[in-house]
Amino acid sequence: MAGTEKKTLTGRERLLRTLRGEPVDRMPVAPFVYYNAVYEMFGYRPSIDHFYDPPDFDPIEKFVEYCDHFGFDVLHVPGGVWDMYVHSSLRDRSILESDENWDVTWTDEGDDDQRRRTITIHTPGGILRQVESYKRTSTYLIVQNIDEHLVKTRRDFELLRDYAPPADKMDCSLITRARRAVGDKGLVDNCTNGAFNILGMFRKVEQVLMDPLTDEGFYREMVEFFLPRLICRAKKMVEAGTDLIEIGGHYCGSNVGPDFYRKCVLEYEKRLVQALRDAGAYVLLHNCGTARTVMHLYNELPIHCWGYLTPPPFGDVELDEALRVIRPDMALRGNIDQVEFLVKASPAEVRERVKQVVLKAKERGHFILSTTDFFFDGTPYENIKAFAEAGREFGSYQ
Secondary structure, eight states: OOOSSOOOOOHHHHHHHHHHTOOOSBOOBOOOOOHHHHHHHHTOOOOSTTSSSOTTOOHHHHHHHHHHHHTOOEEEOSSSOOOOGGGOTTTOOSSSSOBTTBEEEEEEEEOSSEEEEEEEEEETTEEEEEEEEEEEOSSSOEEEEEEEOSOOSHHHHHHHHHHOOOTTOOOOHHHHHHHHHHTTSEEEEEEEEOTTTTHHHHSOHHHHHHHHHHOHHHHHHHHHHHHHHHHHHHHHHHHHTOOEEEEEOTTSSTTTHHHHHHHHTHHHHHHHHHHHHHTTOEEEEEOOSOOTTTGGGGGGSOOSEEEEOOOTTTOOOOHHHHHHHSOTTSEEEEEEOTTTHHHHSOHHHHHHHHHHHHHHHHTTOOEEEEESSOOOTTOOHHHHHHHHHHHHHHTBOO
């Protein structure tokens, strides 16, 4: 969308105007940047226990320095509560701390490169159990997985429903720190889950996909329990300084198809998104996987933006089709593959690919140049620099 003025905007102004569909000086350049990229730049090796908030390194401040180095418009992801509930007890401990009728203990096995954590929760009605694993996949990145989910049966869900601590028992201090660090350079971007995705944090995804078919009442009962909790927690995020909330939607992309999405997902996501908007947040739907068969239904969601338009082979979204299908007042973000392309390409190839994407998206406007997920360790800085420079050069509207 062409700008009507020659003023150079701040990163915050540029991103907000793009989300609102207003004129900008140039297309925002805001790739998805995660902790590992910051740790890599500054040579810091995080421990498993303190990956999100080390006592001897400040990834919140250093994130902004990383973005400044390449000239990115800041979308500050690390400054959050990583609202995945029990998906990882390192990310958010609100359910994994003892409370009334909720007695939590855990045991750890392993070392600082590989860890297995068994969590046991005693309630008046019975015992819940979850098993997590953590693995250092590089010097700078720790990945997590749930080996045994908390909700395996209906009875497990009933215990969670009846005895779980209050939804707003959460620590938002990283959000407040991120708000101070970002200033006018960009926005604080918090990640949470959609109304469907949240079930996959507590229950095996394969079971969640089958629940609407085998016991629809149970499926809807779970969604109705988690939905107000998501809204409650998001409100606290906004109060702490969050500008943009990304709701995870990648568990229900092309794999479920439009009929399932419309029947079992769409109305719940609408309710969630509208509640987040009413709370004062901008909302981005985070689907970094397949979306081609369901993306037309995103037009019915009151979201401000959809990311990340992942092309084959790691997704199935063709940029031309997305630009044609998605309603013109919805911002789009992404489309540059960081899994293989940015790692293996030459700077000249990166420049050319960015040029192609930017010029296609530029006529429509409302586009944020980004990767389809976070930079991998070892991505050549020459390529990241070429990505940023090409985005600023070809994305100018002046």
